[in-house]
Amino acid sequence: MSVDERSRPTRAKRLPREVRERQILDAAVRVFSQHGYHNASMDEISDVAGVSKPMIYAYLGHKEDLFAACIRREATLLMEAIAGGVRAELPPDMQLWHGLRAFFRFVGAQRESWRVLHRQAISQGGPFSDELLAMRNRAITLVDALLVRSATSRGLDETARKSTEALAAALVGAGESLADWWLDHPDVPEKVVASWLMNLVWMGLGDLVDGSVWTPSE
Amino acid sequence: MSVDERSRPTRAKRLPREVRERQILDAAVRVFSQHGYHNASMDEISDVAGVSKPMIYAYLGHKEDLFAACIRREATLLMEAIAGGVRAELPPDMQLWHGLRAFFRFVGAQRESWRVLHRQAISQGGPFSDELLAMRNRAITLVDALLVRSATSRGLDETARKSTEALAAALVGAGESLADWWLDHPDVPEKVVASWLMNLVWMGLGDLVDGSVWTPSE
DNA sequence: TCCCGAACCTACCGCCGAGTAGGCTACGGG
DNA sequence: CCCGTAGCCTACTCGGCGGTAGGTTCGGGA
Structure with a gap:
């Protein structure tokens, strides 16, 4: 077992700090x-990184x-x-659509990143949530901007325009949950998942007008 | 601090095993x-239960x-x-609706239960997932039965009826994610969350017929 | 009344993993 | 050519927590 040098970053010597940090x-x-988080040991991380533990601390x-x-x-x-x-030259609805697809494409391609970002960070309390909160807020701001453009271009009324921020927050939350769910159902194509979420936005934007929606009778 | 006896189960003596197990x-x-899971210490659990650690192991x-x-x-x-x-005497749609509401009511009332059930169990690998898998399968079976009743009563065609199980699986997954998301957004009323999910079912059941749905043009 | 087993405890062990002390080596500037 | 410093490592310490040994006390049946 000790003979096999494995395929880790080739334990090269004297690399610049920048490179080492990236590997770590x-x-x-x-x-x-x-x-x-808790099952991960610093020893294993240092081993996978091909670096000794004190380097990580340093x-x-x-x-x-x-x-x-x-x-x-x-x-x-x-x-x-x-x-x-989000390509600025596209019509507003399409900007939103492509933003969504980019999001799901990222999650699909970087599953480990998403797993550590959302599942792990969310199940740990404390300082980690703050990092997530910051990202969420940036995301919500971005989505809100897209929603406003989309809403005004469709000529929705004032009340709908006022509540875009709430809708944006809901969208981001739904996207997170949906992406999380998608981790366990990789067989569903990315485009399909994205379109589900897009439909939710559609219903959200047109909530007052749309009559095709199911409403509890009691 | 040691003076305050707190409100824990009153460290009474000589209780029957059944009661102790429940407290634990x-x-x-x-x-x-x-x-x-990992941050929880057996010492703290035994302390909260008002019982010494060896009792838990026993x-x-x-x-x-x-x-x-x-x-x-x-x-x-x-x-x-x-x-x-799910009250059997109700019409099929209503059975599904009330099942959904019961689910979200449970999550709302027993937040700790849901947290440990879903978030904790899902972020630990190993034997815990098996327990969850078992519950999921039971839930999917139940939902599938409700969907079949609902679909046949609405007279949907054969193809739709064949895919109810897939839809049931999706519904259960969506419900889990949605409930999980709801943990972080307790201000949303239970009825609203339930109706969101109900709408998804509606769209799922009527996917071929419905023209009001957003579809990507490219 | 006596005694047996169930209920319950204190006090300990040992491992594992976070974090560190201290030193060695090679590259680059003078 | 020499030496300062950045890169890097081996080999520890130490505390926390899972798990246990070895009892003590109480209740109830014979």
Whole structure:
């Protein structure tokens, strides 16, 4: 077992700090995602990263700091992916649609990132939630902007326009939950999941007008 | 601090085993829900239960066994709550509706139970998932039965009737995610959350017929 | 009344994993 | 060529928590 050098980052010598930090974060995301925060050991992370434990402490700090750094990096990547998917020259509805698809494409491609971002971070209390809250708020702001454009272009009335922020918050929450659910059902195509959520927005925007919606009779 | 006897089960002496087990499970659900599986210490559970640690090991076994016992008990309670909500004399749609409401009412009232059932159990791998899988399958079977009744009563065509099981699975998954999301948004009324999910079923049942649905043009 | 077993406890063990002390080595500037 | 410092490691300490040994007390049946 000790003979096999495995396929880890080739334990090269004397790499610049920047590169090492990247390797460590990659390893940490992977291990946190697989075992959860508490089951993940610093020893295993250092092993996967191909680096000794004190290096992690020297570069990224204690376990909590390391986890927070993971969340921060992945959250930034996610937001950039979404923002990149929204092409400003498209009509408003299409901007929203492509933003959604970019989101789900990210989750599908970076399952480990999403797992550590949402599932792990959410099940730990404390300082980790703050990092998530920050990302959520940025996401809600972005979605709200898209919704406003979409609503005004469709000529919805004042009351609907006023409640876009609430709808944006609901959308983001629904997206998180849906993505989380999707982790366990990878067979569903990304486009389908995205369109489900898009339908919810549709119903949300047209809630007052639409008569085809089911309403409890009692 | 040591003076205050708190409001825990009054550390009475010589109670029958049945009662002690119940107290221990209550404490365990609470502590697991608050701190998560790994942060929860057997010492704290024993303290909250008003019982010494060896009693837990004598009655419920090791930490994993205790956690599994929590999941099993809460899952059973949940299923009973749902089944109790479905009143057989109602029309099929209404049975589904009341089942949904019973589900969300349970989650709303027993937040700790749901937290330990879903969030904690799902973020731990291993034997815990099995307990969840068992409950899920029971739930899917139940929902499927309700869907079939609902579909036939509305006279949907053969293809729709064939895919009820897939729809049931999706519904259960959506319900789990939605309930999980609801934990973080307690201000939304239970009836509203339930009706959202009901709308999804509506759209799922009528997917071929309905023209009001948003579809991507590209 | 006596005694047996169930209920219950205190006080301990040992492992595992977070975090550290202290030092070695190679690259680059002078 | 030399030495300062950034990169890197081995080999520990130590505390917390899962788990247990070995009792003591009470209730109830014979």
